[in-house]
Amino acid sequence: MKLRNFSFLNNTSDDDKRLLSTFLDWTDMADEKYITKYSAFLDERQCLLCEKVMASVKYENYLLWGGYENAERKMLCVYPQYGDENIIESFPMQAVTFRFRPEDKLSHRDFLGSLMALGITRGCVGDILVNSGSASVFVKDTVVRDVLGITKIGRVGVKAEEGFDVQSVKEPEFREITGTVASLRLDSVLSLALRISREKASALIKGGTVEVSHEKTDQPSRTVEPGDKISAKGHGKFLLKSVDGVSHKDRIHITICKYI
Incomplete structure (x- = not known):
């Protein structure tokens, strides 16, 4: 594998560079040998890096898909030109839905822990959607049989079945x-989001506990834009929804959405 130059990306580790180099190797394989490749499930940050790298080489024959619209964890498919028919149906993933009593309170962590206990790696698990009395889990097709064999999550009895209801x-x-x-400096926006002083917000950022659109940053002066997601470890996740004008004192009106 040829390690590529990703100097245009911020805060990329050696593991990131190896992963992205692999994806670019796949674009060569798709163009030269007409081979379609699929990744394991990627987290939101990896998906964002993937999109930036594909844009940098102007490659369009790829798709990130997690089993439903707006999924957080997704697989990457790199395919040859003119090979985009039925791409979504070809992804090697399956949804498994677990049924249990609504009074049994199970969490995302409960399901993920049970899957990990089976030796299933994180890359084989996509989103886990937990509702009252049911939970849908997206997994690579190589582990579907193991997942369908689960009869208990912790001490709670469950019944597993293939598929999921999009209404869930x-x-x-x-x-x-x-x-x-x-x-629109990050420290100013985070100060409003957390209702703390700008100095305290700046300290959080410099402490390395803040991400902007899934990229770690320690720069309080970084500019954020509408659509950016901000997460502060231990304090929650936020979305800068909109910039709504300027006051007569030249302060900027903004709307932030806090995930609950």
Whole structure:
């Protein structure tokens, strides 16, 4: 594998570079040998890096898909030109839905822990959608049989079946925060989101606990834009929804959505 130059990306580890180099090797294989390749499940940050790298080489014959619209964890498919028919149906993944009593409270962590206990790696598991009395898990097709054999999550009895109901996908819930900031610097926006001083927000950022659109940053002066997601470890996740104008004192009105 040829290690590529990713100097245009920020905060990329050697593991990131190896993964992205593999994806670019796949584009060569698709163009030269007409081979289609699929990745394991990628997290949101890896998906974002993938999109940036594909854009950098102007490669369009790829798709990130997680089993339903707006999935967080997705597989990458790199395919030859004119090979995009039925791409979604070809992804090597399957949804498994677990049924249990609504009074048995199970969490995302409960399901993930049970899967890991079977020796299933994180890359084989996509999103886990937990509802009252049911949970749908997206997994690589190589582990479907093992997942369907699960009869207990912790001490709770469950019944597993193939497939999932798209109606079980819940829209994210938000609480809106509105206010004004002196600028769209990260420390200013985070200060409003967390209702703390700008100095405290700056300290959090410098401490390495903050990500912007899944990229770690320690720069309080970094500019954020509408659509950027901000997460602060231990404090929650936020979306800069909109910039709503400027006050007569030249402060910027913004709307932030906090995930709840």
